[in-house]
Amino acid sequence: MPLAKDLESYFAANQNRARDELFDLLRIPSVSARSEHNADTARAADWVANSMRAIGLTATIHPTKGHPIVVGEWRQAKPGAQTVLIYGHYDVQPAEPLELWDSPPFEPTIRDGKIFARGSVDDKGQLYLHIKALEAHLATRGTLPMNVIVLAEGEEEVGSENLEQFIASHEDLLTCDSVVISDSAMFAPGLPSILSSLRGLAYFEINVQGPAGDLHSGSYGGAVMNPAMALARILATMHDADGHIAIPGFYDKVRDWGAKARDEIRALPFDDEHFREETGSPSLFGEKGYSTLERVWMRPTCEVNGLLSGYTGEGAKTVLPAKAMAKVSCRLVPDQTPDEIEKLMRAHVASVSPPGVQVTVTQLHGGRPWRADLDGPLFDAARRALRAAFDKEPVVTGEGGSIPVVGDFQRILGTPVLLVGFGLPGENAHAPNEWMSVENYEKGMRAMAGLWEELGRA
Numbered sequence: 001m002p003l004a005k006d007l008e009s010y011f012a013a014n015q016n017r018a019r020d021e022l023f024d025l026l027r028i029p030s031v032s033a034r035s036e037h038n039a040d041t042a043r044a045a046d047w048v049a050n051s052m053r054a055i056g057l058t059a060t061i062h063p064t065k066g067h068p069i070v071v072g073e074w075r076q077a078k079p080g081a082q083t084v085l086i087y088g089h090y091d092v093q094p095a096e097p098l099e100l101w102d103s104p105p106f107e108p109t110i111r112d113g114k115i116f117a118r119g120s121v122d123d124k125g126q127l128y129l130h131i132k133a134l135e136a137h138l139a140t141r142g143t144l145p146m147n148v149i150v151l152a153e154g155e156e157e158v159g160s161e162n163l164e165q166f167i168a169s170h171e172d173l174l175t176c177d178s179v180v181i182s183d184s185a186m187f188a189p190g191l192p193s194i195l196s197s198l199r200g201l202a203y204f205e206i207n208v209q210g211p212a213g214d215l216h217s218g219s220y221g222g223a224v225m226n227p228a229m230a231l232a233r234i235l236a237t238m239h240d241a242d243g244h245i246a247i248p249g250f251y252d253k254v255r256d257w258g259a260k261a262r263d264e265i266r267a268l269p270f271d272d273e274h275f276r277e278e279t280g281s282p283s284l285f286g287e288k289g290y291s292t293l294e295r296v297w298m299r300p301t302c303e304v305n306g307l308l309s310g311y312t313g314e315g316a317k318t319v320l321p322a323k324a325m326a327k328v329s330c331r332l333v334p335d336q337t338p339d340e341i342e343k344l345m346r347a348h349v350a351s352v353s354p355p356g357v358q359v360t361v362t363q364l365h366g367g368r369p370w371r372a373d374l375d376g377p378l379f380d381a382a383r384r385a386l387r388a389a390f391d392k393e394p395v396v397t398g399e400g401g402s403i404p405v406v407g408d409f410q411r412i413l414g415t416p417v418l419l420v421g422f423g424l425p426g427e428n429a430h431a432p433n434e435w436m437s438v439e440n441y442e443k444g445m446r447a448m449a450g451l452w453e454e455l456g457r458a
Helices: 005-013 015-026 035-054 120-141 163-169 227-236 259-266 272-279 292-297 338-352 377-390 405-413 438-457
Strands: 058-062 069-074 083-089 109-111 114-116 147-153 178-181 193-198 200-209 303-309 323-332 358-367 395-399 417-419 435-437
Touching: 005 015, 005 120, 005 438, 015 035, 015 114, 015 120, 015 438, 035 058, 035 069, 035 120, 035 147, 083 120, 083 405, 114 120, 114 438, 120 147, 120 435, 120 438, 163 405, 178 405, 193 377, 193 417, 200 227, 200 338, 227 303, 227 323, 227 338, 259 292, 292 395, 323 338, 338 358, 377 417, 377 438, 405 417, 435 438
Parallel strands: 083 147, 083 178, 178 417, 193 395
Antiparallel strands: 058 069, 069 147, 109 114, 114 435, 200 323, 200 358, 303 323
């Protein structure tokens, strides 16, 4: 069913304002990982709270040990109406390296139908289109067909360290019939998507300590274990030649998706060569026996995210480094858990560490994987709303990334979670030149306004 005329007319009349307001939010460098941006992150929380108040919601800013959580509420629906919780985050990734941006990361710019700015798609644009969808209903009709809670956090990009505790301690405030999240991507341009799975995360730092300080490689090389070489040996044991993870027990809890799910994945319009070109890689590589999409959605990983050791400046400096460090992340799938993978990682590293160095493994943060059965009125309503906004039947997809709060919502609040995102492949969400499609921003508002109407009918 097409979007109601009053809502469509409102979106058309306020299209430019909705874009300009998003640009104001994007100009705030709310980088949660950097303490020098703490004031900016607090300012973004205030901005989000004020934007909700401006459309008729109440909004409260809740301090945490880290960055604040904003909760907006509208609870004036008719008796018996559902309550929907909308989640998003206003914090963003660091913008570095700045020299690789074609325009300043915190000065939004439109080029080729794309909004370029840090946070445009992850997640400020997707959060704000929800606020605009609520505004359309309230401005045209003075009411909403359901009660609404909007929860916006400022720590998603650093692992949502305080959110689980907040949900658990504010369960009465957050009790709802369903949770809706837009922090993901559509499978392809023009093809709306409902997300059915997320990989979890176990993120580690491995430190290797050798001599008390850097040594002359001529005077001591060959007589003292080199921490950089020791770390390289350790990391090299984590995979075999076919891309399988060689940490003992790593796959023991992996749940099989089944033949039907794999057939559905194969039916999606996916091209390996286009994917390769998008990455800029010479070729694709992954676990033998699985397709590219299966590797990204269904299978766990173990990846080196960063390495640090020795002299890396210009020219030569012949030192034997005193220490070496690696950041290693494992993406997890049901039914793996971060705690279990931490035990396996520690045991494996201890078993392969060479003598002559001290090796420590620290888990920095983690999140559980998630997978949903997309049955019920919430998902049926989402399919109808997406079909109306994009004029195409939505597809069911998976996601290789992690949104730790999804599992927390489902476990603590006991409610279904709908993940429907409006990003696109290649949007550079954590990289320079992050962008969001202008068309998806505008159609996303309409899709969400349509979802509220569909839920009201249900």
